[in-house]
Amino acid sequence: MLGAGANLIGYYMYHGGVNPDGQYTTLQESKATGYANDLPVKSYDFQTCLRENGLPSESYYRLRKHHIFIKNTEELLAPAKVYLPDNIPEPMGAEDMETLRAAFRYNKTADCGFLFINNHQRKRKMTEKQITPEKPLQFTVTDVEGTQRQIIFDRIHVRTDAILVLPYNLSVVIRGEQFRLRKTNASYLGCFGGTYYFYTDEEPEDIYFEWSDGKDHAEAVRILTTHDAEHFCYVQEGADEKGKVSLLPDLHFAEVGKVRITDGGQAVKSIWSVYGQTEPNVYELTLEYEYHPADALSGDVWLELDFGGDCARLYQDGKLIDDWFSNGELWRVALKRYDCPTHLTLELDPFKMDVYYDLPPKREMRLAGARLLRLS
Template sequence: MLSKDSQLSFNTMSLTLDGKGFYPVMGEMHFSRYRNRYWEEELCKMKSGGVSIVSLYTIWIHHEEIRGEFDFSGDRNLRKFLGTVKNVGLNCILRIGPWAHGEARNGGFPDWLLEDAKEKGYELRSNAPEYLEHARNFYEHIYEQAKGFFLKDGGPIIGVQIENEYGHCGGFGGEEGEKHMRTLRDMAVEIGFDVPIYTATGWGGAVTGGMLPVMGGYCEAPWDQRTTEIEPSGNYIFTKERNDHNIGSDHGLGVGITFDMDKFPYLTAELGGGLQVTHHRRCIATGTDTEAMSMVKMGSGANLLGYYMYHGGTNPEGKLTTLQESRETGYPNDLPVLSYDFNAPIKEYGQMSETYRRVRRLSMFTADFGETLCDMPYIPQPGNPDKPDNSSDLRTAVRAVKKDINGEELMSGFLFVNNYQRRYELEAHDAITLKAHDENGNVIAEFEERDVKNGDYFFYPFNMPIGFDAVLKKANMIPLCILHDERGRENAYVFYADERDSAAAEIEGDLGSIKIVTLSSFEAEHTVKITDERGAEHLVICEYDVVDRIIGSNQRRSGVLENGNPNGYEIYAEIPSDGKEHTVSFRVWPDLDETPSGFIHADAENVSDTYMVDSMDFADYRYVDSLLNPVKAEIKEDEKAYQLNVTSIDEEIDEVYLHIKYAGDRGELFAKSDIDIFHEGELIADSFYTGQDWEIGLKRFIGSEGKTEMEESFEGEVVIHPLFEDQEIYLQEWPQLSEEAEGKKCACRIDAVESVAQYKIKLW
């Protein structure tokens, strides 16, 4: 977390922190779409995934649905959320609108505002005095929540975004639009939003009012009005172009950017962490989709990876209406009433997904190598295709800069290679010699011959300084992170490759005591870096997710907080309902000074006496107790619905995730009785069918406010709506239409309900 003395700014290449390149990772989480008693835990998951900046909308309709009645209570408590962000040790950027979009009703505008504008005849999102008066009132209320949490106060708020997609998705273009953006910014500054950076979305011809433009990119377009397979995404092509023409295409195709690229760094705020399904278009974003796209953006010169969404959520209950985007309100898409899962790295109920682990690898890289990467410009490569439908030419990019390395002027950098295009096959390139070229076409690095298969994507370092006297000339491995000892000295450089045994590095000079650690790609996906009580860093490889629960400015590594939460690291072990006992284990390097409580230490199988270390040299720890999932989930069909009954929820279980395997248009879960803040018969969860399991976390429904334990059982009623073959819906794969309704074939069934029991195991 930055301090009030931190000097945050930007140059033409990147953000800067105290005069040096600054490469953070940003993740979007909407506090008003998540239960407030879990905010701390979820922010810790984000931090553990490599996020250092939380971005968030302040959605107007969530706070002033009824004119003049502002609501910052409960899950809408912005001030409490900002305090939690600070306590966890993250920074944040407020996206204060007034218009947000975010798949919210009216793009976040309250109904009364639309009615007022219609009645009085003024234009929304304009410099009309009536609109600006309402916008100022909203800004002032947001400021009262944020006051004291700005960076200058020692708080987490380092930036503010004004409006969203202005001049592209509504609003005015040209000078009139620029003037409105400047007016809103000046208003915010006058009210007191005193931050180092003001940002504006820059894609699709949006106007920025001279603010720092941030860009986006999604692997598909669920807002596209077509219900067929669409053309391949341009976000898997290395290019200098920053614009994603498809974002907001439901409001009209975007045009080019309106700002001078040479004056601003390439920063992203809306890389799709996933995709939010719409009723007519239900695309599935995988971890590979997101990681490959992110790597391509990095290779194309992006110096901020900002994900929208990083954490999914659930729409709050409205006082007057439901709060999702819908065609009924004049918007192009129908969204689920409640679910805003987004298939994000962290999903609607806090599930850490494959995408979470995939993009964490890139976040670990930028945390340790980002400052260096910030100074490396994008260099287009000979033969790199410029169209995503080119399936034959290999996609490559270089980021490099000239450095004095041990008295020799060398081009130091990374060669990026992508042979992945979502839902399309690319030609394999067998026995190819990969080469990196400078801007004049001269070869500056040549790698060993290798095969590049369809679906491969990676980046290799060349002329990388290591320690004081060594240089990594080249390696056919992807850099992951650097480990430091308790004094902050470099202890090891960590790399991974698809085939660990073939990983190789050419090193010149003396490494001293520095080790080179090599992992497989799978191991890297399950690797985290932790810090012990002495300040030394370790690599931990674990089948399950490890979450950093260190809270507070003192960053203590042990003990328990006053609220009973742990202040250390926890393993989140998810146990399926297979009737088997499961062992929890992890491997660590360097070895720990003490065996964590409840674990048994096993010696490493081999202790390397060379500078090369792999996972066989890691120490092995096993939890003394086996874990069993005792939860019973039963589903019974009656005339109108399915009756869901979940029992035997052990008190040691932290969360129960239901996996409902169904086929239909959509599913709805209703409460069978009054539970927590929900009432009998109330809709408490919903889903649009995609072919994936419908996952529901029960903790929020049976873990009442103020209680540390969940109830032992849960009852609900599930309704599945039929999916007909003639519906105008895009699905990546249709289910079998084995039922009948309204005289037509359809899918309308639940095939199975399974549970996953989540246990938390404290490391220290």
């Protein structure tokens, strides 16, 4: 959408949450109203960038690099007009794995732009593509004088699932002198503290930069991997004009207690007998903590549940506090908001043959494991 001209980037949800209790009923009424899509009663997670449990998801990091780019280039990008390739047809649809998805946004006042390439299609595997001098990518743009001119890209390797944002004729200042970065095959992140940051997963010997003066300005450029660009963090404090660049750490968990599990209801059944079952399995969970978060700044403790079945519900003293539809993930429940309870009741609904599952669920209805975790 950004490459196609969208400037107001937004999301239906960016941070998931938990529905509050209604005065007379729950606030989730899809069943009562006959709505086509059912939802959990308490959970409003939607697999968002920041999950309902406060943890970042994979999409948080994937979008982070684009958010950084948008903020850093907003004055160039916002007025930039969209151009589609002259020599590539429009894709035939979602099943078209061969046609390149590309758009060029050109700012005629600044005489620069950004090439957007998306080689990802949900639930599909796009083919790798090579843009070469023999088979270039060509755009016809209108410059500030109203003259049409051609812009050609000819050395780009597009991997499966790659999303590229490549600058064209970008104005840069190096040691007080102004130059133009004509082309590169590395995606642009932004300029921070006088250094220009790019990211790519290409081999170092395959990365190139074409400068307007024909020289090498490697000292002004930092090339990151895509992973590092997704974890990039720039902090500017006080009079420190250059600021500091760091990388957000990957999340690692450590166990901080024990969860004792008691089968409190239906017997755990095998995969061959669970289909006829209509009542949930019930488990009593006793939580023994080795760590209690004292305040808002001291972190959290998560209950991680590995279960099979259709839907799970968690109760504290008979009150539903959270629920979860099986989606192939481990369910992690943030416990600080519930004052780190020592006893919880878990219900697991059986897998239903008449329900469509977007991801293969674990069909054996049982609690396979439970752990207490904190960030290490």
